[in-house]
Amino acid sequence: MKTTIANLKVGEKGVIEDIALENIPLTLLEMGCLPGIDVELLQIAPLKDPLYIRVNGSYLAIRKETAQQITISKL
Amino acid sequence: MGQKKSIKVALVGNPNTGKTSLFNQLTGLNQKVGNYPGITVEKKTGLLKLSAEIDAEIIDLPGTYSINPTTLDEDIVLKTLINDGHEDFPDVIIVVADVENIKRNLLIFSQIKDLNIPTILVLNMSDQMRKKGITIDLEALKEKLKTEIILVSARKGLGIDEVKKAIVNYKELSTSSLANIKDRIDSVFFSELKKTFPNNPLYKSWLLITQADNLDFLSVNDRDLVNNFRTDIDKINKYQHKETILRYKKINEILKKTYTLDRTHGTDLRSKLDKILTHKIWGYVIFALILFVIFQSVFDWASVPMDFIDSSFASLSSWVKTVMPPGMFTDLLSEGIIPGIGGVIIFIPQIAILFLFVAILEETGYMSRVVFLMDKIMRKYGMSGKSVVPLISGTACAIPAIMAARNISGWKERLITILVTPFTTCSARLPVYAIIIALIIPQKRVLGIFSLQGLTLLSLYVLGFASALFAGYVLHKVLKVESRSFFVIEMPDYKLPSLKNIAITVLEKTKAFVFGAGKIILAISIILWFLASNGSTDFKNAEEIVKNELKDSNLSQEEFNQKLSTYKLENSYIGMIGKAIEPAIKPLGYDWKIGIALVSSFAAREVFVGTLATIYSVGSDDENNTTIKERMAAEVNPETGEKLFNFPVGMSLLIFYAFAMQCMGTLAIVKRETNSWKWPLFQLVSMGILAYVAAFITYSLLS
Numbered sequence: 001m002k003t004t005i006a007n008l009k010v011g012e013k014g015v016i017e018d019i020a021l022e023n024i025p026l027t028l029l030e031m032g033c034l035p036g037i038d039v040e041l042l043q044i045a046p047l048k049d050p051l052y053i054r055v056n057g058s059y060l061a062i063r064k065e066t067a068q069q070i071t072i073s074k075l
Numbered sequence: 076m077g078q079k080k081s082i083k084v085a086l087v088g089n090p091n092t093g094k095t096s097l098f099n100q101l102t103g104l105n106q107k108v109g110n111y112p113g114i115t116v117e118k119k120t121g122l123l124k125l126s127a128e129i130d131a132e133i134i135d136l137p138g139t140y141s142i143n144p145t146t147l148d149e150d151i152v153l154k155t156l157i158n159d160g161h162e163d164f165p166d167v168i169i170v171v172a173d174v175e176n177i178k179r180n181l182l183i184f185s186q187i188k189d190l191n192i193p194t195i196l197v198l199n200m201s202d203q204m205r206k207k208g209i210t211i212d213l214e215a216l217k218e219k220l221k222t223e224i225i226l227v228s229a230r231k232g233l234g235i236d237e238v239k240k241a242i243v244n245y246k247e248l249s250t251s252s253l254a255n256i257k258d259r260i261d262s263v264f265f266s267e268l269k270k271t272f273p274n275n276p277l278y279k280s281w282l283l284i285t286q287a288d289n290l291d292f293l294s295v296n297d298r299d300l301v302n303n304f305r306t307d308i309d310k311i312n313k314y315q316h317k318e319t320i321l322r323y324k325k326i327n328e329i330l331k332k333t334y335t336l337d338r339t340h341g342t343d344l345r346s347k348l349d350k351i352l353t354h355k356i357w358g359y360v361i362f363a364l365i366l367f368v369i370f371q372s373v374f375d376w377a378s379v380p381m382d383f384i385d386s387s388f389a390s391l392s393s394w395v396k397t398v399m400p401p402g403m404f405t406d407l408l409s410e411g412i413i414p415g416i417g418g419v420i421i422f423i424p425q426i427a428i429l430f431l432f433v434a435i436l437e438e439t440g441y442m443s444r445v446v447f448l449m450d451k452i453m454r455k456y457g458m459s460g461k462s463v464v465p466l467i468s469g470t471a472c473a474i475p476a477i478m479a480a481r482n483i484s485g486w487k488e489r490l491i492t493i494l495v496t497p498f499t500t501c502s503a504r505l506p507v508y509a510i511i512i513a514l515i516i517p518q519k520r521v522l523g524i525f526s527l528q529g530l531t532l533l534s535l536y537v538l539g540f541a542s543a544l545f546a547g548y549v550l551h552k553v554l555k556v557e558s559r560s561f562f563v564i565e566m567p568d569y570k571l572p573s574l575k576n577i578a579i580t581v582l583e584k585t586k587a588f589v590f591g592a593g594k595i596i597l598a599i600s601i602i603l604w605f606l607a608s609n610g611s612t613d614f615k616n617a618e619e620i621v622k623n624e625l626k627d628s629n630l631s632q633e634e635f636n637q638k639l640s641t642y643k644l645e646n647s648y649i650g651m652i653g654k655a656i657e658p659a660i661k662p663l664g665y666d667w668k669i670g671i672a673l674v675s676s677f678a679a680r681e682v683f684v685g686t687l688a689t690i691y692s693v694g695s696d697d698e699n700n701t702t703i704k705e706r707m708a709a710e711v712n713p714e715t716g717e718k719l720f721n722f723p724v725g726m727s728l729l730i731f732y733a734f735a736m737q738c739m740g741t742l743a744i745v746k747r748e749t750n751s752w753k754w755p756l757f758q759l760v761s762m763g764i765l766a767y768v769a770a771f772i773t774y775s776l777l778s
Contacts, residue, residue: 021312021313021316024561025145025561025563026141026143026145026315026316026319027140027141027145027146027561027563028561028563029316029319029320030140030141030143030182030319031140031179031563031565032178032179032182032323034319034320034323035320042346042349043349043353045353045447045448045450045451046353046354046355046358046359046448047451047452048451049450049451050447050450050451050460050562052349052353052447052566056178056179057175057176057178057179058176058179058565059345059565059566059567060563060564060565060566061443061446061447061450061562061563061564061565061566062562062563063450063562066561066562066563
């Protein structure tokens with residue numbers, strides 16, 4: 001099922017399929033957020049934004065607007 | 076004695092890998108912190124003595140995830156490494172990597188390696204390997220990465236000697252490339268690039284054409300050649316993304332054979348702590364408690380050293396007066412310079428204690444959780460979660476606080492943070508608040524426990540934060556600044572703070588204050604002293620004029636001195652300034668003496684108390700031991716015959732000081748950080764108008 005990181009629930013995992021490159025920072029790619037990589041949503045901040053994820057062995061917080069740009073298939 | 080040999084070493088690596096810990100281990104206190112010319116990234120260099128003949132000059136480059144220049148920090152790293160004529164161009168590069176997150180850390184390593192400069196890979200936090208279930212085939216990894224690899228624990232000081240040895244022997248290191256970007260992205264394009272710059276490493280030529288900002292060192296001809304390749308920027312961006320993906324592929328291949336991670340060993344300390352610390356209720360409760368403890372300690376712990384500094388400088392002044400011959404120079408020293416220096420030193424305890432806490436919160440990894448918790452809230456006010464650090468730091472001093480806004484990535488969010496930080500109640504406002512509250516608020520208790528004076532002070536702190544947020548909200552709506560803010564933060568592992576790192580951070584921040592604000596406060600104190608001890612011809616002939624006026628009356632020597640001093644003050648330059656602005660400040664309830672204090676506060680707020688002390692010490696001889704407060708309380712408004720510092724005037728002053736931008740040090744820093752006079756002037760004018768109007772309304776309503 002195709003969706004974005006923004007639609008994951010806490011504890012759910014997915015594999016990154018596609019990234020809207022023009023709308024996300026290169027830094028995120030450089031941290032290893034790349035197609036084919038597993039991503040897990042660890043926590044959502046109390047006000048539903050930002051999202052706390054694990055990707056490529058890194059623990060990151062990104063805003064929802066960025067998470068919506070990363071398409072994944074749910075595991 | 077022969078010439079000493081100096082090896083230039085650059086430290087490169089991701090943030091949170093302990094790069095700075097390694098730097099501290101290698102250089103100890105032999106460090107210099109400066110700024111890169113024209114921009115606001117800190118430049119840290121240090122000296123390491125390797126042997127009697129060899130020194131190493133170590134430069135701690137900013138922590139970055141890559142050397143593609145998308146941020147100011149990356150730009151610095153690129154600029155240093157791409158130009159072999161650069162003053163900091165290294166003989167050898169040390170890439171510091173976190174052993175636990177080796178994959179991500181190898182991205183920048185693989186980029187650096189392709190520049191064909193001798194490179195050492197340091198795997199830090201190696202003491203954690205067993206606990207985390209990590210095994211590495213070190214020899215195989217060395218071979219695949221074509222480099223020397225050293226396991227280190229910078230916090231525990233393990234492996235440091237091996238690093239030093241590797242620096243000495245840097246000439247033995249391989250300089251061959253790692254990734255082959257040429258054939259796997261676009262072989263035609265890259266062959267062409269290689270042909271154009273046959274003497275460069277291909278990756279270096281590629282870096283040159285991915286950006287246009289760092290080409291000054293090239294010849295005009297070469298610059299044209301570079302620009303010929305930059306006709307299709309979209310293609311370059313696409314290749315940049317491809318390159319990153321390719322590098323990760325290569326890294327994954329290498330690590331598959333050399334690195335294993337047994338996840339069952341991983342502790343779940345992180346997830347347990349995260350559950351509590353970022354909980355929707357407990358997260359905020361804990362943050363509020365921590366803030367409370369910090370502010371409590373800042374005031375409690377700082378009061379003893381502050382009193383000590385205060386009395387030491389006072390006695391130093393009077394000691395100088397007694398031992399030195401009377402005259403201009405003695406006056407300058409005892410009334411200008413010594414109180415001026417004292418006025419800087421007195422803030423050190425509070426600033427050091429506050430930054431001690433901030434450093435601990437950052438070192439333990441907690442601060443990232445606060446950023447995570449606060450981001451959504453702060454965005455409503457045009458800021459980012461990262462703005463929390465400057466706003467908290469602002470309660471000590473706005474100068475280091477505004478510098479702490481540097482790591483906010485979006486320009487608009489950073490600008491708003493810089494603009495509103497001076498609203499937070501800094502320690503320079505505290506002495507002003509303290510003396511006015513003591514004058515106008517009775518020492519009563521509310522509900523039997525809370526002191527009314529304490530509550531007033533607390534309300535002023537709340538007012539400071541509230542106006543910072545409100546101003547942020549307004550600026551967010553009004554400012555038309557094009558900026559995309561990309562918010563990505565790392566949530567580092569929780570760890571015990573390293574004493575050495577904290578000590579060095581506190582030292583640095585305190586120095587930033589002393590040399591940033593200190594110089595200005597000292598200079599203004601001297602100018603003020605000059606303006607108060609010189610004046611018009613009436614000032615110079617004061618003694619005769621007053622004698623003449625009073626020759627018929629029968630005054631004691633003491634009363635005569637009092638009249639004389641008052642006359643002198645009125646006719647000094649500063650008195651003339653005070654009188655000149657009196658019409659403007661009368662609607663706020665102030666007289667010309669308060670006017671003098673207001674003018675002098677435009678340098679720095681705390682000068683208010685000192686100035687009033689000078690003004691009201693007029694006429695009191697040494698045996699007369701009344702305090703400034705008592706003298707101010709006794710001051711009478713000559714027009715109404717009532718007390719000058721009554722409730723409406725006091726409240727009007729409190730409000731004025733809460734809002735007005737009265738700190739030259741801050742204005743200078745804002746100018747540097749925003750690189751224009753526009754924003755500090757905007758702050759000065761808008762906060763000034765706000766202060767005037769608010770104080771006018773307060774005074775009118777209350778009187």
